[in-house]
Amino acid sequence: MTNSDSSALTIFNTYKTQNYESKTIELRSPILHIGAEFSQLNPFEYVQVGTKIYLPNPEALAQALLKQGGRFLQDYMATIENKESITSLIKVAFGDAWQDKLKQISDLRPLWTQDEGQTISMLRPMIRNGMGQLYIPGSSIKGAIRTAIANCFLNHQVPPNQGVSAIESELRKRLSQGGLGNNQQQKFVDDTLFMDNWFGDYSLQYQGKEYHPRSLQNTDILRAVKVSDTSPLVKQTRKNKRGKKVGFNNSPVVAEVIVSSRFQDWLAKYKAPLYVEMVRNVRTEFTITLDQEMLSWFHHNQGIDIPFSTIDDLLRICQEFAQQQWDKQVEYWQNLRNNRHRGKSLNFDRVWDNFYVKPDCPYTLRLGWGSGLFGTTINHVFASDIQQQIRDACGIAAPNFAAPKSRRTVVNSQGDIQYVPGWVKLNVRG
Incomplete structure (x- = not known):
């Protein structure tokens, strides 16, 4: 390292010490799923053996098939090209030892089901890092x-002419003129309506001079916030205070997810089952870093105050949003009536007892798949008719029903509907 490099590093470290606030955050969740690049696995990417799901390492499987000789490797390539199941090929290639070979080259996921004859036709995988480990991206x-x-x-900052009524007025106008555009435009309609203004309409004041960058990317206040990826979700034994084993943290499973909605009289309505790779009893950590000096450079061009200056402020903001989501969910679940529909018993008592019976939200944020419109947008603040029209324009239309209409709940290993995906608790590490 040259003297100039050493000097630059010293200056940078001094800047960090003086201006960075960094905290390690513990993340806990009953159960969650963060989607992968591909929404479902192909038949050649997993093997089901009763209530066990094997996810073979493709490279290891290819090498093992090559060692067996013959056409096994070529046949494997053909099954991939044709998107067919590899189960029969593995049985033929490895004979009586095929299950032992699968265990050696695969990740094992228990299937939560009481029906050992249940066949999985579509499986949604969870995201993995470059080492093939489950994790939660900082993004x-x-x-x-x-x-x-x-x-x-x-809730607290924008002036009335940019508040809910103003946004609703613009949404009504756009919807009356033919909707929110094509699929690509729908994804970013909130940017043009309010997000660009709230997060990007800033000038920068630095060393006594004011700058007006043209790029919204340069004036986004969240440039001052860095969020790391979590530690890998590695399965670990969980013990009680006496040191006795009571289960596992970060336990990966393949769970049945019930997609349900309701009839007009609030009787539960069964829509579909999904089989999803999820992580149970999540315990991990990540880091939030706030560059407080950089944040001080930002000055909103319309005088809106930045609502945070510390990491504790960010966590408080998340908790407030979580509580508002929670209130909407409580309203839904206290009105829903258990029902038997299309041969499926829709008994949601455990969901109510384990989650929404509590008026105060015990979680800080909702992440990932299953969090729905209320978890990923500020749709909950709009009038119900606008919520419906946005849902109908951007998703699956359900005229005359409040949005969101459907919910996703997770079936436990005993076959009972018990969990709600995505709720997470964030605590600052001591």
Whole structure:
């Protein structure tokens, strides 16, 4: 390292010490799923053996098939090309030892089901890091924090001419003129309506001079916030205070997820089952770093105050948003009536008892798949008719029903509907 490099590093470390606030955050969740690049696995990517799901390492499987000789490797390539199941090929290639070979080259996921004859036709995988380990990307956490901040702006900061009524008026206008555009435009309609203004309409004041960058990327206040990826979700034994084993943390499973809605009289309605790779009893950590000096450079061009200056402020903002989501869910679940529909018993008593019976939200944020419109947008603040029209324009239309209409709940290993995905608790590490 040259003297100039050493000097630059010293200056940078001094700047960090003086201006960075950094905290390690413990993240806990009953159960969650963060989607992977591909929404479902192909038949050649997993093997089901009763209530066990094997996810073979493709490279290891290819090498093992090559060692067996013959056409096994070529046949494997053909099954991939044709998107067919590899189960029969593995049985033929490895004979009586095929299950032992699968265990050696695969990740094992128990299937939560009481029906050992249940066949999985579609499986949604969870995201993995470059080492093939399950984790939660910092971008997912930061995206949820951004939505919570937008909710805070709307609750406390924006002037009336930019508040809920103004946004609703513009939404009504756009919807009356033919909707929210094509699928690509729908994804970013909130940016043009309010997000660009709240997060990007800033000038920068630095060393006595004012700058007006043209790029919204340069004036986004969340440039001052860095969120790391979590530690890998490695399965670990969980013990009680006496040191006795009571289960596992970060336990990966394949769970049946019930997609349900309701009839007009609030009787539960069964829509579909999904089989999803999820992580149970999540215990991990990540780091939030706030550059407080950089944040001080930002001055909103319309005088809106930045609602945070510390990491504790960010967590408080997340908690406020979580409580508002929670209130909406409580309203839904206290009205829903258990029902038997299409041969499925829809008994949601455990969901109510384990989650929404509590008026105060015990969680800080909702992450990932299953969090729905209320978890990923500020849709909850709009009038119900606008919520419905946005849902109908951007998702699956359900005329005359409140949005969101459907909910996703997770079936436990005993076959009971018990969990709600995505609720997470964030605590600052001592």
